[in-house]
Amino acid sequence: MMKKYIVTVIGISWLVTGIVFLNPETALNNFSVIMLIPLIITMIFNKADNKKSRNDISILKRPFNLKAMVFSCLYPIFFILTCGFLAVLFTQGVIHLPAKPVTWIVTILVTIFIGLFSALGEEYGWRGYLLPNLTKQYGKKKAVVITGLVWALYHIPTVYLVARLTGLGNPLLVCVVQAGVVFLSNFAFSYCYYLSGSVIPVIIYHSIWNTFNTALLGNLYTGKAGIIDGNIFLINGEGVLGLLLAIVPLVFFWRKYDNGMEREK
Template sequence: MKYEKIFLSITFLLTYFISIILLPKGFIGALTIIMVIPAFAAIISILMESRSLKVLLNPFTYKITLKGLIFAIAFPLIVIFLCGSSAYLTKQGVLSENISYIFLDSIKITLISLTLFIAGLFEEYGWRGYLLPRLLKRYSIKRTNFIMGIIWSLYYVPAFFILNMHFGLPKAVTYVVLQCAAIFALNYCFTYLYTMSPNVILPSIMHILWNNINIATLGYSYNNVSYGFIIGNVKIINGEGLLGLIFLSIFAIYAHRKFSNHPSLNI
């Protein structure tokens, strides 16, 4: 675990430092920098361990299965659709007046995301390309998934907290807990995808699709600005809000049961 600890130390120290220093000043670009840190930490850890550049390509060498590719693209779209439709049906949100424009914009964002998945790769190279397979060598898939969920949630805590502070401390704490719970549940989906194919390109696609389509269609959860298909309280309707947590948790339960078919997974 020596090099995994180095990876986590670099990731958390840099992430927390950048979050605390830059985000309070309104430097939103810090979020992009934070996404790069896991890949940077993974590369450093790999080179310290193996001193071989070739090893850096290992997460890309696995076969990309059609089933995995379909899941990576369809899953975020389905969950976000369920959040939006549920918000509308339960009157937690209303249809935007600019729905035709937003629809075309969402298609454009989807296509761009599929092409420029490199943005998701920066973060996923560290989590699913480096840490996940190493934990799977030591623990069962259920335990590994739980550990990954805790780590991934804690990774976002300072950013979530600082960006939500303008709502006031009590609401900020509530929103951080809500978003971290959603991230923990979302982690099940990424681990489930890994069982289909461990190629890091797939979670990179799913990650960037989730980020971009979620914001474009259901609003920006950090400042509670709703400008997508459905207009409403973003903390409720967003994929990382209450409705998102519900649907992600349902899938997490399903995935947890499926993991029983893979008590150990060392690819």
């Protein structure tokens, strides 16, 4: 079933991406629709699974704990702030503080809330369905690696085509680096899921990441600068600096999977 799910969700995602980018003039405004595909495909597969097992427990109703929630809020902020600090430290970025800091903060909070719905589109599939089902079949380490590969593959055509449109950098290089970041970031996302066995904290994590990363370090998809102005491909959390920084905590997360943890107490 998982092989069919992976082939289906990747195949449809790539097909829709191709259709969206047939019109370059509207592609950048419409490509976010691709984030809904994992949700739709997962709902279909999950319904089929529930009929077979006669188990109708909703993915979103699984309980979560405080530790998972704290991690989901603090880790992405810490990671992105570290990227920003290193960018400024090594003179690769210049800080331009917002003219109205309070308005900026309010905008960030509102955007995070709105972003929960788009994050749901991906996380309902990746950490809500794919990761737990792969964990049952293969154990945590293999499940995390496979989920990361699927997540990276899902992003490849969108990132490549966006890079071609925006001229942010060599499309192939941007695509490879971003796919690497997605794969490595999956270890932290999966850890967040395993802390409670719930996808809710991971959805919050995803929305905070998307919002804070673009606000502070710029938008890799549109080329719009953030508070720290520099080469977005270089300093962004989904760029070169993010790729290098994401390697650092891998040993910590990998050891956690060694503990046979389904929920960390």
